[in-house]
Every structure is written in structure tokens, then in C-alpha cells.
Amino acid sequence: MAGLPAYLVDIQKEIEGYAREYGLDFWETRFEILDYKRMQEVAAFGGFPVRYPHWRFGMDFEQLDKSHTYGLSHIYEMVINNNPSYAYLLEGNSLVDQKMVVAHVLGHVDFFKNNYYFSKTNRRMIDGMANHATRVRRHIERIGLDKVESFIDTCLCLENLIDPMSPFITRTSPKKDEAKKADEPQETPKLRAKSYMDGFINPPEFMEAQKRKMEAEKEKPKKFPPEPQRDVLAFLLEHAPLEVWERDILEIVRDEAYYFAPQRQTKIMNEGWASYWHTKIMTQKALKPSEIIDYADHNSAVLSAAPGQFNPYKVGIELYRHIEERWDKGRFGSEWNDCQDMAERKNWDKRLGLGRQKIFEVRKIYNDVTFLDEFFTEEFCNDSKFFSFSFNERTERNEIDSREFKKIKNKILSQLTNFGEPFIAVEDANHENRGDLLLRHKHEGTDLHIDNAHASMEALQRIWRRPVHLVTVVEEKKRMLSYDGKEHTSRTV
Amino acid sequence: MTMRIDPDHRRFRDIVRGKIKQDLRKYISNGELIGRKGKDRISIPLPQIQMPRFRFGSGQGGGGGVGQGKGGVGDPVDGGKPQPGQGKGKAGEGEGEHVLEVELSMEELAQIMGEELRLPRIEPKGKERIITQKDRYVGIRRTGPESLRHFKRTFRQALRREVAQGTYNPANPLIVPIREDKRYRSWKTIPLPQSNAVMIFIMDVSGSMGDEQKEIVRIESFWIDTWLRSQYDGLETRFIIHDAGAKEVDRDTFFRTRESGGTMISSAYKLCARMIKDDYPPSEWNIYPFHFSDGDNWSVDDTSLCVKILKEDILPHANQFCYGQVESPYGSGQFIKDLQEHFRKAENVVTSEIKSKEHIMDSIREFLGRGK
Numbered sequence: 001m002a003g004l005p006a007y008l009v010d011i012q013k014e015i016e017g018y019a020r021e022y023g024l025d026f027w028e029t030r031f032e033i034l035d036y037k038r039m040q041e042v043a044a045f046g047g048f049p050v051r052y053p054h055w056r057f058g059m060d061f062e063q064l065d066k067s068h069t070y071g072l073s074h075i076y077e078m079v080i081n082n083n084p085s086y087a088y089l090l091e092g093n094s095l096v097d098q099k100m101v102v103a104h105v106l107g108h109v110d111f112f113k114n115n116y117y118f119s120k121t122n123r124r125m126i127d128g129m130a131n132h133a134t135r136v137r138r139h140i141e142r143i144g145l146d147k148v149e150s151f152i153d154t155c156l157c158l159e160n161l162i163d164p165m166s167p168f169i170t171r172t173s174p175k176k177d178e179a180k181k182a183d184e185p186q187e188t189p190k191l192r193a194k195s196y197m198d199g200f201i202n203p204p205e206f207m208e209a210q211k212r213k214m215e216a217e218k219e220k221p222k223k224f225p226p227e228p229q230r231d232v233l234a235f236l237l238e239h240a241p242l243e244v245w246e247r248d249i250l251e252i253v254r255d256e257a258y259y260f261a262p263q264r265q266t267k268i269m270n271e272g273w274a275s276y277w278h279t280k281i282m283t284q285k286a287l288k289p290s291e292i293i294d295y296a297d298h299n300s301a302v303l304s305a306a307p308g309q310f311n312p313y314k315v316g317i318e319l320y321r322h323i324e325e326r327w328d329k330g331r332f333g334s335e336w337n338d339c340q341d342m343a344e345r346k347n348w349d350k351r352l353g354l355g356r357q358k359i360f361e362v363r364k365i366y367n368d369v370t371f372l373d374e375f376f377t378e379e380f381c382n383d384s385k386f387f388s389f390s391f392n393e394r395t396e397r398n399e400i401d402s403r404e405f406k407k408i409k410n411k412i413l414s415q416l417t418n419f420g421e422p423f424i425a426v427e428d429a430n431h432e433n434r435g436d437l438l439l440r441h442k443h444e445g446t447d448l449h450i451d452n453a454h455a456s457m458e459a460l461q462r463i464w465r466r467p468v469h470l471v472t473v474v475e476e477k478k479r480m481l482s483y484d485g486k487e488h489t490s491r492t493v
Numbered sequence: 494m495t496m497r498i499d500p501d502h503r504r505f506r507d508i509v510r511g512k513i514k515q516d517l518r519k520y521i522s523n524g525e526l527i528g529r530k531g532k533d534r535i536s537i538p539l540p541q542i543q544m545p546r547f548r549f550g551s552g553q554g555g556g557g558g559v560g561q562g563k564g565g566v567g568d569p570v571d572g573g574k575p576q577p578g579q580g581k582g583k584a585g586e587g588e589g590e591h592v593l594e595v596e597l598s599m600e601e602l603a604q605i606m607g608e609e610l611r612l613p614r615i616e617p618k619g620k621e622r623i624i625t626q627k628d629r630y631v632g633i634r635r636t637g638p639e640s641l642r643h644f645k646r647t648f649r650q651a652l653r654r655e656v657a658q659g660t661y662n663p664a665n666p667l668i669v670p671i672r673e674d675k676r677y678r679s680w681k682t683i684p685l686p687q688s689n690a691v692m693i694f695i696m697d698v699s700g701s702m703g704d705e706q707k708e709i710v711r712i713e714s715f716w717i718d719t720w721l722r723s724q725y726d727g728l729e730t731r732f733i734i735h736d737a738g739a740k741e742v743d744r745d746t747f748f749r750t751r752e753s754g755g756t757m758i759s760s761a762y763k764l765c766a767r768m769i770k771d772d773y774p775p776s777e778w779n780i781y782p783f784h785f786s787d788g789d790n791w792s793v794d795d796t797s798l799c800v801k802i803l804k805e806d807i808l809p810h811a812n813q814f815c816y817g818q819v820e821s822p823y824g825s826g827q828f829i830k831d832l833q834e835h836f837r838k839a840e841n842v843v844t845s846e847i848k849s850k851e852h853i854m855d856s857i858r859e860f861l862g863r864g865k
Binding site: 037038041044045049050053054055056057058059061062063066149153156157158159160161309310311314315384385386387388389390391395397398399400401402403408411412415420421422424441446447448449450451452453455456459 | 498
């Protein structure tokens with residue numbers, strides 16, 4: 001590990017000083033300087049120096065390398081959610097770029113440390129990833145590359161079947177409840193009646209029938225899992241007939257999926273926050289007059305939005321600024337909401353100065369969905385010239401289809417909810433009493449990509465080793481897709 | 494520079510090669526790759542390499558998105574896909590559906606084709622001519638020009654000497670090389686054997702060869718060219734087109750011309766024989782004439798003239814003579830039968846009937862499968 005050159009150490013100290021003054025709260029951050037090739041390598045590894053052996057990282061590397069060669073992309077910065085945090089600077093960047101990156105990175109580290117959705121992630125993931133690599137290598141030595149690799153492929157197909165909220169809540173505690181229920185002698189339910197009427201309203205024959213019904217209910221096989229399980233990977237880990245090494249690999253894939261989930265949950269907030277702080281620190285403290293042009297040039301590239309693009313950096317920073325302004329001027333609460341007078345709204349300023357405090361609070365407790373749901377207001381939408389677009393079959397191009405606030409907001413939220421991926425849960429692990437696995441797709445208006453669904457079901461079947469079924473909606477008809485290890489079938493249900 | 498990503502990258506390239514091999518027949522027969530040929534690299538789209546997972550299809554609420562900027566309802570939106578920009582290293586979470594384009598060198602492609610078709614390596618005939626010499630630095634010596642002084646070795650030697658003499662002072666590590674310490678790179682001249690090969694493509698462009706037939710010829714020549722190039726350094730190609738008369742053309746014309754008229758195959762063979770005689774002394778050259786036609790020659794007399802030229806002037810010099818007959822609705826297809834009749838015993842004549850694009854692979858195997 002090469003030490004950071006002295007002039008960069010000075011820059012880091014300087015910028016960290018400014019950041020602390022503003023109240024940013026970050027872990028120790030270790031910067032490393034990498035040439036572009038190494039940068040691409042680390043980027044392909046998701047920011048880590050070591051990952052388990054898998055061709056997908058090689059594929060990502062090739063794509064990064066190619067887009068670098070063609071001048072399409074340029075990785076400025078990378079930072080890992082870890083304590084101490086590690087961040088990388090690109091060798092050969094100009095000094096002003098390095099300053100900007102350091103400031104940006106500190107914003108991220110503050111976010112990692114303080115945002116609630118990161119609170120359950122492994123802060124020693126750099127070791128975690130290295131351990132995963134060792135474990136997978138050991139399996140490869142024992143089992144063979146082809147077998148292990150193809151099992152990793154299988155697991156990666158199901159990588160998104162996790163429940164990002166599950167680290168925070170216990171979805172079910174069925175064991176206790178049920179144990180209690182079974183112990184207690186249960187009363188036979190009867191219809192309500194005054195005592196003198198009881199013999200007529202609940203005659204003995206009726207009571208007998210009720211009792212039988214109850215017992216039949218008890219006899220009936222319990223559904224398993226008792227409630228739909230969204231953490232499909234956890235369910236498979238616990239209940240699928242896996243070899244020890246297979247379980248280990250599935251666990252690794254699940255672990256890493258959960259580690260990365262908060263970054264996907266807070267893309268806009270995280271990038272917005274880091275951009276907010278790098279601009280603030282740079283423009284108010286760190287910039288020298290001679291650097292302003294370069295800074296402005298590069299900063300505008302980071303925060304630009306070509307038409308049709310949703311740039312999380314730009315949307316994030318604008319939203320934070322919008323929130324800051326609203327709370328500075330007191331544009332919140334029922335008084336503000338009820339005010340219909342446009343002129344009054346425009347000049348509304350209570351000089352509360354609560355903006356800074358508010359955005360720190362926002363960065364602590366929100367994620368992208370709640371962030372946009374709460375703060376993406378009609379005014380913000382109009383001021384920032386948002387539109388929604390869709391593909392026009394006739395002209396074969398993407399076209400603006402609306403500038404209506406409601407429609408735009410719905411579209412944003414639906415694309416962010418569950419990372420814009422379908423909700424799929426395990427419904428029954430003993431479907432038709434044959435040990436088949438039944439999953440249900442919670443259909444919310446958009447069909448699944450059928451080829452992908454088929455391939456994913458094949459992966460599920462390989463792990464479950466019994467036929468798997470998926471209830472979904474295809475072209476407005478409820479259908480059950482099945483795969484038994486040989487062929488795909490589909491029927492209407 | 495060795496990198497930790499290297500094994501993963503190699504593995505990925507292997508998988509790519511496997512995928513290409515699987516679908517090689519498809520790639521070969523549709524001619525799409527030829528259009529994609531860059532200088533010596535081609536890029537191949539591989540949609541199926543992405544990790545499948547449960548995701549939304551397009552249509553209904555799935556398509557489209559939200560953007561920012563000017564424009565009214567109905568205005569086009571450029572791109573529409575998020576582009577890879579500056580970002581944090583969250584690779585592996587690729588967004589949107591993009592087709593992966595993989596780049597391959599022609600060399601690799603030829604290798605893949607060779608493996609899939611089980612083509613043997615070609616044994617070059619004739620003695621290996623020395624055509625180039627190359628100087629390579631191979632060692633170190635004590636004398637030489639200053640410009641070749643090996644800096645590191647010289648100082649190492651000086652250090653060694655000073656330590657041995659006891660004049661080396663670790664507190665003040667000053668090392669001054671003297672004349673005996675100086676080391677120079679030395680070189681060796683290595684002769685590079687090289688075998689020469691020429692391909693002479695002959696195509697019938699008479700009225701009966703339609704666009705589809707020419708497309709087949711075009712694709713097949715491309716692959717043969719690719720394979721032979723991987724086998725020989727400095728491969729030459731010559732192109733002859735003929736109807737009732739023959740002429741030499743450049744590559745571009747060869748693939749594009751549309752002539753019409755009768756067919757006198759002998760005219761092309763005469764030209765080919767003269768080319769060999771003038772430019773390619775058979776003792777030094779591996780010669781591969783390829784002739785593609787729909788097999789509808791002008792007259793029986795001309796056919797026997799062809800046979801005579803082949804026997805006397807071409808076959809004795811060529812490694813292998815290949816005749817590919819494309820099926821055409823107009824031609825009689827007689828020529829291939831005539832050739833087969835006359836050259837049943839000849840070892841270096843290969844004939845192949847290419848009925849459609851799907852048969853291109855088989856035909857290539859027939860032509861190149863003998864390793865001549």
C-alpha cells in the first residue's frame with residue numbers, strides 16, 4: 001500500500017478541517033492513490049481490493065476498461081463503507097480535482113456513518129470480503145472451479161430476492177404465539193346469546209359441529225412458511241437441501257447483497273449529500289482563485305443532466321438545497337401548506353434559519369423513497385423542469401409524455417420502490433403437499449420479463465431441487481409459471 | 494503489470510469464447526460480422542451473457558422514466574438510458590438492458606473457428622525461406638557502445654567491487670563505476686523463418702449469379718481468408734472475376750460487382766495460371782486458388798480446356814485447388830460433376846456444393862479440413 005504523497009496529506013487535513021467545522025461527522029478515511037488501470041480493477045471489484053474469484057468482475061473490468069479507452073467514462077472517486085473508510089484517488093488528476101474528490105468522499109463517509117439505513121451493515125466489510133474470497137477459494141480447491149462457479153452463477157441470479165428492511169425488524173415471531181395457542185385449552189366458539197336463550201341459539205348439535213370444525217382445523221397441515229417470506233435467500237439457506245459448501249456460498253452472496261443494499265436504497269441521497277458538501281467546501285473554503293475555472297468545468301460535468309437522464313447527483317443536491325431553503329424560510333407546516341396565494345408563497349420568508357439543521361436530520365433518517373416521497377414537491381418539480389418520458393412505438397423513440405406533477409412523482413417513486421424490482425416472496429414450501437416451492441409475485445401493474453423469469457426459476461429449481469412455481473400476472477391474466485427441472489409450463493389460475 | 498483482476502478477466506474471456514463457439518454457425522452464416530470488421534478487431538454483441546434475474550419486462554409502466562430539461566410533450570428524448578458517468582464503484586449493478594459488445598482479434602476468432610470446425614493446422618509446403626532478420630537483446634557483455642550501457646548492472650557491479658575492496662561506506666553510499674564495472678547489453682541476430690502464401694479468389698459473376706449467391710461467396714471467402722491469415726504471416730490475396738472474359742480486380746470490386754453475360758471459366762483459369770507463373774514461384778509460395786461459380790459453363794469444349802489448364806498449369810503448383818459451387822436457379826450445375834469426374838484421384842482438388850448459407854460451415858470444413 002503506497003503512502004499518500006505529502007501534498008495530498010496536507011490537502012486531506014485541510015479539507016477534513018473544513019468538513020468538521022461544518023459539522024460533518026466521519027470516520028478516519030484512508031486515501032490511496034491509484035493509476036487508472038488499478039482504479040478500474042478496484043471499481044470492478046465493487047470498491048474492494050479483493051473479491052472472490054468470479055468472471056463477472058472480469059466482465060465489469062473489461063467494460064470499464066473499454067469505456068475508458070473510448071473516453072466515455074472516467075472514474076473520479078471511489079469510497080468504501082467501512083470503518084476506517086477507504087477511498088481512492090486517481091493518479092494524475094489535477095490538484096483541484098483531488099480536492100474536490102476528498103471533499104466529496106468525506107460527504108459519503110459522513111453519510112455511511114450516520115444514515116440509519118447503513119446502521120446494520122458490516123463496518124469491517126473489507127475484511128469480510130477478503131474472508132469470502134478465502135472461503136470461495138477453498139471450495140474451489142476442493143470441489144473444482146466449474147462446479148463452484150456455476151453455483152455462484154445460480155446464486156447471483158437470485159441475488160435480488162432479499163428483504164432490505166429485514167435487518168431492522170423482526171417480521172414474524174410465530175413460534176411463541178403458536179406454542180401458546182397449542183397449550184391453552186380453547187373454547188368452542190359460539191354465537192352470542194343471553195343466558196336464557198343460549199340453549200336455543202347454540203343447541204348441542206351446533207356446538208358439536210363447531211367443535212368438530214375446530215379440530216379439523218387443528219388437524220389441517222400448517223402452512224409453511226406461515227407468512228410469505230420476502231427474504232427468499234434466507235429461506236433457501238434454512239430449508240433448501242444444500243451441501244455444506246453450497247450453503248456457504250449462498251450465504252456469502254446473501255451477505256454481500258445485504259451489504260450493498262443500503263447503497264442502492266440511498267443512491268440519490270448519498271450522492272446528493274456528498275455533492276452538496278463538496279460544492280459547499282470548495283466554493284466557500286478550499287478553492288484558490290486560480291482553480292475556479294477548472295473546478296466549475298468539472299463540477300458542471302458531474303452535476304449535468306442530459307435530457308432523458310436522471311442524474312442522482314443533480315437531483316440529490318437540488319433537493320437538499322430546496323429543503324434547506326424551505327426550512328430557512330419557514331416554508332413548511334400547515335400554514336404554508338394551506339396558503340393558496342401565489343404571491344404570498346413566493347415571498348414567504350420567516351427567517352427561521354433551520355435549513356442546515358433540517359438537512360442533517362434528513363440525511364440521518366431518510367432513504368431515497370421516503371426522501372422523494374416527502375420532499376419532491378410540486379414546486380420543486382416545476383422549478384427543476386422535470387418531465388416523464390416513455391417509448392413511443394410509432395416513432396420508435398423516447399418522447400416526453402407529461403409534465404404533470406402527479407404522474408412524474410408516481411413514476412419516480414415506482415422506479416425507486418424496491419430498487420425498481422419486482423416483489424417476490426416464498427408463499428408455500430410444500431405446495432400441493434409435494435414439497436414444491438411456490439412463490440408469489442406481487443403484481444403492481446408491470447409484468448415480469450418472461451425470459452429472465454424462466455432463467456431465474458431454473459436457478460431456484462437447482463437450489464430447491466423440487467419443482468418451483470411462480471404465481472404472477474401475464475397480460476392481465478393470473479398465471480402460474482412452473483419449472484420442474486426439465487421444462488417450463490404455464491397455466492391460468 | 495499483473496493485476497488481481499487478471500484471473501477473473503481471463504475466465505470471462507474464456508466464457509465469451511465458449512459462447513461464440515456455441516453460436517458460431519449462426520455468426521458464420523449471417524455475414525453480420527463482416528460489416529463489423531474493424532482494422533483487425535471485430536466486436537460481437539453477446540446479449541445472453543448477462544446474469545438473468547427476476548426483473549420487469551418493458552411495456553406498461555415499465556418503460557420510460559423521468560428526466561430533467563426543456564421540451565414539450567411529444568418531443569424526443571435523447572438516449573433515454575442512463576449512461577455510465579462518473580460514479581462510485583458500484584459496478585455489478587448494471588442498470589437497464591444493454592447488450593454486451595465483446596471485442597475479439599481476428600486471430601482469436603480464427604482460433605475459435607479452427608477449434609469448432611476441428612480444422613488442422615496447415616503444414617506449409619516447401620522450404621522455409623529466411624526473409625527477415627531481427628536483432629534481440631539477449632545478454633550482457635563487458636564491451637560495447639555507451640548508448641547500450643546497462644545502468645543497473647553497471648552500478649551493481651561497481652557496488653560489488655567496492656564492497657569487496659572495502660571502500661564502501663554505508664553511511665555515505667557513494668559508488669563510482671570504473672571502466673571494468675561497465676556492462677553493456679549484447680544482441681543476437683535471429684533469422685525469422687516465414688512461409689509465404691497466396692490466395693487467389695476467382696468468382697463467376699455471369700448473369701446467372703444472383704445477389705444471394707454472391708453473398709454466400711462473400712461470407713465464405715471472408716472466413717477462409719480469416720483462417721488462412723491466422724496460419725501464415727504475410728498472406729497475399731488476389732481476386733479474379735470472370736464472365737466470358739476474366740480480369741483481376743481489387744477486393745472491393747470483387748465483392749460488389751454485378752456483371753452479366755456468358756460464362757467462360759477457362760478465361761479465369763488462364764489468368765490464374767499466368768498469375769502463378771509470373772508472380773509466385775511454387776518453390777517459395779503456398780498457393781491456394783479458390784473458385785466459386787454456379788457451375789454453368791458455356792460449352793463442353795470450354796470445360797475440357799479448363800481441365801487441361803488445371804492439370805498442366807495450376808494443380809502441379811498449388812497446395813490445393815478448391816472449387817465451391819453455389820446453387821443457382823438458373824445454372825445447370827454441371828461443372829462440379831465434370832471436375833469430380835476428371836480429378837477423382839487428384840489429392841489436391843476439393844469440390845464442395847454450397848446449397849445455402851447454412852452450408853457455409855460444412856463447405857469451409859471440406860476446403861480446409863485437410864490441412865494442406
